[in-house]
Structures are given as structure tokens and as C-alpha cells.
Amino acid sequence: GDSVTQMEGPVTLSEEAFLTINCTYTATGYPSLFWYVQYPGEGLQLLLKATKADDKGSNKGFEATYRKETTSFHLEKGSVQVSDSAVYFCALRGVVANDYKLSFGAGTTVTVRA
Amino acid sequence: DGGITQSPKYLFRKEGQNVTLSCEQNLNHDAMYWYRQDPGQGLRLIYYSQIVNDFQKGDIAEGYSVSREKKESFPLTVTSAQKNPTAFYLCASTMGGQGPGGSPLHFGNGTRLTVT
Numbered sequence: 001g002d003s004v005t006q007m008e009g010p011v012t013l014s015e016e017a018f019l020t021i022n023c024t025y026t027a028t029g030y031p032s033l034f035w036y037v038q039y040p041g042e043g044l045q046l047l048l049k050a051t052k053a054d055d056k057g058s059n060k061g062f063e064a065t066y067r068k069e070t071t072s073f074h075l076e077k078g079s080v081q082v083s084d085s086a087v088y089f090c091a092l093r094g095v096v097a098n099d100y101k102l103s104f105g106a107g108t109t110v111t112v113r114a
Numbered sequence: 115d116g117g118i119t120q121s122p123k124y125l126f127r128k129e130g131q132n133v134t135l136s137c138e139q140n141l142n143h144d145a146m147y148w149y150r151q152d153p154g155q156g157l158r159l160i161y162y163s164q165i166v167n168d169f170q171k172g173d174i175a176e177g178y179s180v181s182r183e184k185k186e187s188f189p190l191t192v193t194s195a196q197k198n199p200t201a202f203y204l205c206a207s208t209m210g211g212q213g214p215g216g217s218p219l220h221f222g223n224g225t226r227l228t229v230t
Contacts, residue, residue, distance in 0.1 A: 043204055043222050107156050
């Protein structure tokens with residue numbers, strides 16, 4: 001079945017450092033890919049998404065490119081801030097018609113220090 | 115403002131008791147989901163419902179039950195049969211269709227259940 005593998009955390013960075021969180025997936029066809037962010041004590045919020053190969057999703061300085069050849073969707077940000085401290089989840093939606101559930105990775109905890 | 119409301123935020127129960135977690139949405143979304151979140155395991159799907167009066171088991175449905183009598187409500191009951199019920203429970207919803215990849219999931223702020 002569909003699955004998502006994320007790099008394990010926790011990740012600790014200094015402010016203005018470069019952030020990469022690796023995400024690879026296993027799925028048939030061309031799934032849709034998502035990054036969600038969870039701030040302490042809250043639910044998840046959509047950060048960005050990509051729905052076809054070579055699409056680049058971007059939001060709030062974060063980017064991720066849908067790479068079909070490497071089945072990857074790595075999240076990057078060039079200069080992190082303390083406010084980026086959160087848990088980040090990579091997720092996949094399969095290609096079955098009318099099936100909108102997501103499969104999530106284990107989450108990566110990111111802490112940014114001033 | 116539209117959104118998903120989960121209540122209560124914190125819930126404490128004694129072992130052997132059933133407990134029901136509330137999830138209400140005013141987004142007019144067709145599909146609703148319950149996920150369980152445990153440290154280091156990400157989110158695992160418990161149950162989901164794509165239309166009123168219909169629902170399907172997710173990956174870890176044992177020990178849980180749901181109902182979907184109204185479009186806006188999808189309560190989750192954690193029964194005494196659930197071996198490790200202490201966790202953070204998240205409810206989500208989506209419109210479904212709406213273009214490539216479908217519309218995103220919208221999440222509530224979760225209920226933290228502690229069973230002792």
C-alpha cells in the first residue's frame with residue numbers, strides 16, 4: 001500500500017540556517033504530495049502541496065519539489081526563524097477515485113534556536 | 115469563521131470506561147476523518163466517512179467506533195476494548211474533489227485523552 005518515509009528528528013538549528021527534511025514515498029501511479037506543519041498543542045495545517053511530477057509547492061519561504069524519478073518530496077527553507085519550530089509531516093494522497101484520505105510520515109520535530 | 119471544533123481539549127478517564135470525543139465542522143465538508151497521533155509514529159487513520167450514514171475502518175479501527183448521523187458531526191468512541199487508548203486524537207475533514215489532488219484536509223486542534 002501507499003506509505004511515506006520521513007527523516008527522523010529531532011532537528012535543531014540556529015536561526016537563519018538552511019533546513020532540509022527528507023521525504024520519500026511508495027505509491028502506485030502519481031499520488032498527490034503534501035507537507036503539513038503542527039505547532040505545539042494544535043492540529044495540523046497545510047504548508048504546501050504538489051499534485052504532479054516536477055511541480056514545486058511553496059509557502060512561507062518553504063519549498064518542495066515532486067520528484068517522480070526519486071519518489072521524493074523533500075522540504076527546504078533557506079533561512080529558518082524561531083517561529084518555524086514545529087513538527088513537520090509529509091503526506092500522500094493516492095490515486096483511487098473519490099478516496100481523499102492521507103497517509104502520513106512519522107513527523108520531524110524541528111527546533112530553531114535564536 | 116468556518117472550522118473544525120474538537121472538544122474537550124483534555125479528557126481523563128479510568129480504564130474500562132468508554133469515552134466519546136466530539137468533532138463538529140461547519141465547512142460543509144463531505145468527508146471526515148479520525149487520526150490518532152503518538153510520539154514518533156506520526157498520524158494513523160482510525161475511521162473515516164465520505165458521506166452521511168456511511169463510514170469505513172482505517173488502519174487501526176480495533177477498539178474504536180464512530181457514527182455519522184449528520185454531515186457536520188463525526189463523534190469517535192474509544193471503547194474499553196482499546197488496549198492503549200492514551201493518545202492525541204485529531205479530527206479532519208475535506209470537501210473532496212475540487213481539482214488536482216483534491217482539496218486539503220482541515221484539522222481540528224485535537225483532544226488529548228489520558229486513561230489511567
